[in-house]
Amino acid sequence: MKVEVRVYPKEGVLDPQGKAIAAALGRLGHGTVRDVRAGKVFFIDVAGGDARAAEADAKKMAEELLANTVIEGYDVRVVS
Amino acid sequence: MKFGIVVFPGSNCDEDCHHVATQLLGCEAEYIWHHDTDLKGSDAVILPGGFAYGDYLRAGALARFSPVMESVASFAKKGGPVLGICNGFQVLLEAGLLPGAMQINRGLRYVCKDVSLKVENDATPFTSLYPKGSVVTMPIGHMEGNYTAPPDVLDTLERDGRVVFRYCERDGRVTDAANPNGAARGIAGICSREGNVVGLMPHPDRCAEKLLGNDQGLQMFASAVAAMAAR
Numbered sequence: 104m105k106v107e108v109r110v111y112p113k114e115g116v117l118d119p120q121g122k123a124i125a126a127a128l129g130r131l132g133h134g135t136v137r138d139v140r141a142g143k144v145f146f147i148d149v150a151g152g153d154a155r156a157a158e159a160d161a162k163k164m165a166e167e168l169l170a171n172t173v174i175e176g177y178d179v180r181v182v183s
Numbered sequence: 184m185k186f187g188i189v190v191f192p193g194s195n196c197d198e199d200c201h202h203v204a205t206q207l208l209g210c211e212a213e214y215i216w217h218h219d220t221d222l223k224g225s226d227a228v229i230l231p232g233g234f235a236y237g238d239y240l241r242a243g244a245l246a247r248f249s250p251v252m253e254s255v256a257s258f259a260k261k262g263g264p265v266l267g268i269c270n271g272f273q274v275l276l277e278a279g280l281l282p283g284a285m286q287i288n289r290g291l292r293y294v295c296k297d298v299s300l301k302v303e304n305d306a307t308p309f310t311s312l313y314p315k316g317s318v319v320t321m322p323i324g325h326m327e328g329n330y331t332a333p334p335d336v337l338d339t340l341e342r343d344g345r346v347v348f349r350y351c352e353r354d355g356r357v358t359d360a361a362n363p364n365g366a367a368r369g370i371a372g373i374c375s376r377e378g379n380v381v382g383l384m385p386h387p388d389r390c391a392e393k394l395l396g397n398d399q400g401l402q403m404f405a406s407a408v409a410a411m412a413a414r
Contacts, residue, residue: 116286116331117286117289117331117365119286119287119288119289119290119291119329119365120287120291123291168240168244168248169240171241171244171277171284173282173283173284173331173332173333174284174286174331
């Protein structure tokens, strides 16, 4: 099964990369950009056909390693 | 007195620490490969600077799963002195041996320069030879030194005197201009509740002898020697 885990800076945590990207987009003429938050996506291929188990596993992976929950939030999506 | 110096794949200041311990202080020192679980009778453990596991995912994130880290954690729990320098500090944060996390520097650049630091806690095994409130100069070299933690954690650190070093001006004033990376409240180094685990972004190992133009970092290692002698 394919699972996607998105990891991103928590609300309220300063995101220097997102701020820099927002500024660059502004300079490129994208005047509508109000804010950018920069994160990561992990495309994970897991064995087995149980979507609920895959989702639970991926959450555990996020808690244990993929996200630093002091500063990052995450969400998990079973794609197929 | 024996220093144990942990070597992760990608550590690059391990030899600097070994040099300080053996050549400058006349102590024993032993490298501890990250797959080892035996700390080889070390009296103090150093996690040196570098790029453990290439800093993949996040600085320190993969290193914390190295087998040696369980031994380091139980050594720390028993009160053993543990010092994390730069990348070693990042590993201690990821391993949960110290609270908080590192973000990319606010300038989004690698910063490599001398900084002034105020010594705010002289009760740790690595800072006892510095007068409290004194200002020392040490070099930094990092991309992720922007220390952060939830506000209540920062308050607890402050209240309990666990901020060990703070970036400051040469005269000791803590200003935003003196903060090289955006670290919360100018924090450059902290310690555990018991004080035996210390992490800092600056490099005392790179300024421990006159030959390098600055020997103010030597006192961190010498403090550990004094602490061990007093035990």
